[in-house]
Amino acid sequence: MQNCWFSGCASALIDILSVCVLVRPIMNREKLGFAFSLIYLWAVMILLGAIVFETFVVYPNIFHNVPDSFQTSMNFMVVSGPSDFFPPVGMLAVVTGIAAVLLNWRVESVRYWLVASVALLIVGEFLLSVFFFWPRNTIMFEEGVAVHSVVVLKQTAWEFQTGHWIRLGTNIATSALAFIGLSRFYKYKILAQQ
Secondary structure, eight states: HHHHHHHHHHHHHHHHHHHHHHTTSSHHHHHHHHHHHHHHHHHHHHHHHHHHIIIIHHHHHHSSSSTTTHHHHHTSSOOHHHHHHHHHHHHHHHHHHHHHHHHHHTOOOHHHHHHHHHHIIIIIIIIIIIIIIIIHHHIIIIHHHHSHHHHHHHHHHHHHHHHHHHHHHHHHHHHHHHHHHHHHHHHHHHHHHH
8 A cells, every 4th residue: 555655656746846847938947946945844844743743742642551552542543643644744745845956956045955954854754754663663553462562562662752852853953944945045036136
């Protein structure tokens, strides 16, 4: 199922990049770059808000009494959970971030801020999730006490929570860098008009 999801996102990225190339004669590249930068900032701010909410509202409930609280959490998240929200919004952020970088590449004062933001998003959110959080989610929520001892589950929960603070920090930095990039673009446009 994830394979279909990723191929769908890859197709969407190709479509967006094609639009960026084809729209160039019709729409001013700078206006399109500003629009994608704004959408990218919006997406990373939505991600940041969701991660802050998870940190202070959801995770205290999930990790308050390991492993019993895992089952309570799973019973609560039957219809929808974080895995239904973060992958599509995260991919929207990556796609719009890459498009913003490509469209603003000629503006040096903007380029590096957006490149740093997108790189941090990919490393601090996507790669950290795939290689650090997803295996721990499998241990805690799919395998649970049927496969692992309570000691292992508590250790895994501690590792997850510790890693989550790193993810929160990278998301704050990602959002700040995106905001600075958009601000630099706005300043560039103001100075170009004078």
